[in-house]
Amino acid sequence: MTRAIALLLLLTAGCGLLSPTTTPQPSQFSLDGARAEPRQAMRAPAAVPPTAPTLIVNPPHAAAGFDSRRMVYVREAHKREYFAHNEWVDTPARMLAPLIVAALENSGAFRAVVLTPSAAVGNLRLDTDVIRLQHEFQSRPSRVRLTLRANIVDNATRRVLAWREFDETVDAEGENPYGGVMAANRAAQTVLQQLARFAAEAAKGWQPPAAESAKRAEGSLPGR
Numbered sequence: 001m002t003r004a005i006a007l008l009l010l011l012t013a014g015c016g017l018l019s020p021t022t023t024p025q026p027s028q029f030s031l032d033g034a035r036a037e038p039r040q041a042m043r044a045p046a047a048v049p050p051t052a053p054t055l056i057v058n059p060p061h062a063a064a065g066f067d068s069r070r071m072v073y074v075r076e077a078h079k080r081e082y083f084a085h086n087e088w089v090d091t092p093a094r095m096l097a098p099l100i101v102a103a104l105e106n107s108g109a110f111r112a113v114v115l116t117p118s119a120a121v122g123n124l125r126l127d128t129d130v131i132r133l134q135h136e137f138q139s140r141p142s143r144v145r146l147t148l149r150a151n152i153v154d155n156a157t158r159r160v161l162a163w164r165e166f167d168e169t170v171d172a173e174g175e176n177p178y179g180g181v182m183a184a185n186r187a188a189q190t191v192l193q194q195l196a197r198f199a200a201e202a203a204k205g206w207q208p209p210a211a212e213s214a215k216r217a218e219g220s221l222p223g224r
Contacts, residue, residue: 026085029071029181031095031188052111053206055199056122056155057101059115060093060148062130067091071177073135080134086177092133096148096188100128103192109200124161124206125153126199131165135172135180142172144183148191152202156209162202166191 066072069091070082088095097115104113104126114120131147145167152162170187172179 024085026087027177028087028089029177030089031092031099031185048108048111051208052109053123053203053208054112054114054120055104055110055203056118056120056125057097057104057113057115058125058127059097060100060128060130062091062093063132066130066133067093071135071180072133073137073180075137077138083177093130096128096130099188099192100126100195103196104199107196107200109196109203122155123208124203125155127151127153128195133184135177135183136169137175140175142175142180143169144172144180144187145169146184146187146191148195150195150198152199154206161205162198164198166194166198168194 065080069088071086071088072080072082074080101113101115104110110124112120112122114122127150129149131149133144133146135144136142146169147165147167149165150163151160153160168187168190170183170190172183
């Protein structure tokens with residue numbers, strides 16, 4: 001009887017070793033659908049003006065609460081919650097960085113677009129902040145809101161040439177994290193298109209240092 005009990009205990013322990021209790025891994029999602037659509041990608045690149053500036057892109061910063069891989073959702077005003085079993089593959093800011101560079105390169109407004117850290121020297125600098133990326137369940141259908149703030153700075157003068165905040169809201173395709181991910185990618189695509197147009201406009205108003213000095217000298221001539 002004692003041997004039978006000992007054997008039963010041994011078998012039970014063995015089954016426990018063979019079938020450990022594991023915590024399921026969270027599902028991971030990315031912001032990668034914000035790239036140019038196939039039709040846009042097939043177009044010939046726009047001709048870059050010979051005087052076009054080089055743009056240095058600093059990695060985006062993120063506001064508090066949006067600087068991790070956790071996916072934020074909102075059911076009540078001023079209260080952020082996080083999905084327990086779903087997360088981003090990286091922080092929203094780091095996922096957006098290469099997408100920002102690609103959108104600006106496709107604009108044809110810059111001689112080069114370089115993401116820091118880099119040894120390259122640029123004429124203009126782009127600073128961006130991810131203010132929010134959240135799935136809002138305060139209405140039906142739920143919606144995803146992405147807010148990005150951007151500054152274009154002249155590296156020579158340290159002067160801010162342009163500033164804008166982009167705020168895009170997209171209805172979710174489903175009342176679940178995946179529906180929010182799809183909406184987030186569409187919101188990012190729209191914001192990046194707006195950002196590229198904004199940066200291109202700022203580049204048009206930029207003057208190379210030599211041209212700007214000559215313009216000032218011409219304006220100071222007698223009789224002007």
